[in-house]
């Protein structure tokens with residue numbers, strides 16, 4: 001299991017990135033929403049997609 005976070009703010013493509021807890025791009029809870037612990041990236045992605053329209057896996061930590 002790994003803990004996942006998603007960007008609170010959209011990027012230039014109106015997309016939010018899905019991250020694992022240890023990603024270098026996560027600074028604090030104010031910029032990233034905690035999703036919970038999931039066994040796979042795809043399970044976390046499904047959860048994030050329930051909150052936001054466009055979610056992509058972070059290329060640095062969840063690709």
Ligand SMILES: [Zn+2]
Nearest residue numbers: 019023058061
């Ligand atoms: Zn990341």
